Amino acid sequence: MKGKKHTPEQVIAKLAEGDRMLNEGKTVGEVARTFGITETTWHRWKNTYGGMKGPDMKRLKELEAExxxxxxxxxxxxxDKAMLKELAIGNF
Structure with a gap:
């Protein structure tokens, strides 16, 4: 079964909401179930997008495009280099 793809903006919003829920005393498992993801996904998101805000995400997208x-x-x-080598050798 294929999971749904979350945009980075959605992930950052869910991380902010999840952090608020964790501060209220909920467990990581409860937070993950609320968003319909696994705990592993939650931790992967935290490692990847943990401290990012809106401008950071924009810069990340720009860097990825570049x-x-x-x-x-x-x-x-x-x-091009490989083709020029072949031409120089005469194997065409």
Whole structure:
């Protein structure tokens, strides 16, 4: 069964609400059940998005987009380099 995908904004909102619930005395298990996730997912979210706020999330998205572009550029340049090596050797 495939779980539903949460956006980073939704995760940050749920973490804030969950922290409030934990401060009221609820357990991690109760908080996780409230959001329909497992405790493992809760801890993974805390590790990934724990201290983030709105501007931090925007910056993270920008960095991820830039990283994607750079990876594509590296792949294209590596392909160009391999083609030029083949041409230089004469195996075409």
């Amino acid at each position: 990283n994607r572009k750079l990876k594509i550029m590296v792949a294209e340049l590596s392909l």
